[in-house]
Amino acid sequence: MSTVTLAGTGTLTRLALRRDRLMIPLWALVTGGMVASGASSLEGLYDTAAARAEVAASMTANSSMRALYGPVFDDSVGGLVAWRFGTFAAVLAAVASLIVVVRHTREEEETGRQEMLSAGAVGRRAPLTAALLAALAVNTAVALIVTAGLAGQGTAGALALGLAIGGTGMVFATTAALAAQLTESARLAKGLTAAALGLAFALRAAGDSGTADGSSLLTWLSPIGWAEHVRAFAGERWWVLLLTAGAILIQTAAAYALTARRDVGASFLATRPGPAEGRLGSAGALAWRLQRGTLLGWSLGFLLGGLVFGGMVEGAADLVGDNEQAREIFERMGGQSALTEAFLATMVSLFGMIAALFAVGSVLRAHGEETSGRAEPLLANALGRLRWAAGHLVIAFGGSVLILLLAGLGLTLSYGHDPAPILGAALAQLPAVWTLAGLAVLLWGAAPKAATATWGVAGLCLALGWIGPALDLPQTALNLSPFAHLPKLPGPEPTWPPILLLTAVAMTLTATGLARLRRRDLLT
């Protein structure tokens, strides 16, 4: 590769780091800090070797826990940290990486900013290189914080965990680099990469729920599974990092090859002409047109996810095997049917928390229409703000019903039992999903400049629900998430008060946000 194609990389990298001067350090601190501080909180929670051995055994015996976190490979404090936070931190690093890479490649081209930059002394491969370097900065920072923070538990393990997490981030950074070459839309590039990430997570979860030692082929197919297979603090298997490095190199090479062969702003998927006359006649139809692709993607993802996890239910309680201690714990947990229900409840709640991301994104789509200036000429027509907003909100609120039902349907189809309890459990997630969507509406209406902060709140709720219990956080902290208040379903009997109360909260937030939207200035 000639160095001419890399001209200007240094300047572009500085530009990228300057633009992300808040996001990169914050994301690295939160991700790395969470893992690094995990040691002390787990030490406090399980202060004796016996307590740690017991939690390791019970967690490994529980297939829903394995699906979420993977098996426990070692019952040292370091081993428990790697088990509890490794997967989640790897996913967080991957999300940060995909956002950073698409933001500095396809998004720059889509908005036309790249054109002005590329008109300078900037090589053909420089923008992609700068974006990957920015992603490398995030992941290196995460790896360093993890390694430094956990060095007290054993240097080799700390380094292995840091590399595994940062390496997974870079795998998805290069996936995003590849997706950014293939599509013309930044949104689609992010969506494709997120789908790849979701698939990787589902493969690992499916593999781990089926085997107690991570030996399933499915986990070996997943980059997130590789992070687990490095076995930090459990007799590190350094060679697994070669798989990560290989994936990074192959994807980088492919992205470079594509970027050198295409026009700036163009993609390999060509644009077809559209109709000369349109049928769109209302704000609702327009909103549907704008969001239907996204909704379709989420629907497919949730249906597939449901099918995958539904297939794991049967095996969920069968894996206790001959381990005496595990059998004892298993009985204490309520035996076969209780374990199956717990597994289903965990999965349904995970779907709920992820559905909240859809709902928030869907509400913020309307906010994006406003900030991009497209809402202005639209609202200069005979179209009231409420009707315009309603078009998007129907999709946000109704779409979350649809995708949760599809996840429930997938679970039932492959689990093959009475569908009513599972579908009911899926729908019971809605009040919490709607509460977060309502928060997005409220912020959009009342403080539009802060509306995107709803992403942070939704992410925090996901984090609280996913790893919160292991951090020994007080219940008041866990209760910050609306999901903490929902009854665990399927289970004995649904408790109605929290469901009704959260629904009321969601409706109040939404109504207040809409009232404020009507009265404020349009963003210009």
Next chain:
Amino acid sequence: MTKAISVAGLHKSFGRTHALDDLDLTVDTGEVHGFLGPNGAGKSTTIRVLLGLLRPDSGAAAVLGKDPWQDAVALHRRIAYVPGDVTLWRNLSGGEVIDLYGRLRGGLDKTRRAELVERFELDPTKKGRTYSKGNRQKVALVAAFASDVDLFVLDEPTSGLDPLMEEVFQSCVREARDRGRTVLLSSHILSEVETLCDRVSIVRKGRTVESGSLAELRHLTRTSVTAELAAPPDGLVHLPGVHDVSVTGLRVRLQVDTDKLDAVLRALTASGVRSLTSTPPTLEELFLRHYATDEVAS
């Protein structure tokens, strides 16, 4: 109702910025009204208030006799708007956007739409992301002129259009006026304003500094006079309304307030005139004077 737009004492602040500071604007029904001012003067803010997208801090605004904030939706059925920077949906074709805007306004004239697409040489099948700047403007212009409305609000509508299309635009505006419609045209293209507008308002720093017909405004400005005389001039400098006098031999150049022109001509003929050129102020000069006034004053 003879006033299509009447705005008095409009104030609007964004944080510490006073975008509109006591702005007045009156547009008569059936006229093409030029809305001029330097960048950041508050033209677009005013237009957004007139469209009910922004709520003024104080002051009164009436559009077609109604309150633009309260009656926004009802009013918008009678208004067509073209912004200066049209952003389209990436995956919708131009034709789809034209029809969407038309339907949201209460329908558009199919024949007229087809005719405008033809005249503006727009390919309506292209997707939003593939249009150039000028073509995006055309999408909004076709959508606006294809609908039968009472008021056209055009905010720098021709930015990015080529001269041929500028011509088409101007004839569309004239046709609208001939049908008795009102047009508020914000523009930096002075020739466009000069040929199209019956009256103009000039704003500066959120305040209206001048308003009237072009002839009236010209009257308030200076005419350049160059003359060759038979004898050296005398006492020209002391005449009222005379500025920037330069005399080289028998050649005189000066600026004079247009309403004081008569006295200057008398003084010149007294010295014997061999040749005389008198140039009325161009709109540019008018403009530059108004744009620069506050700078000098402050």
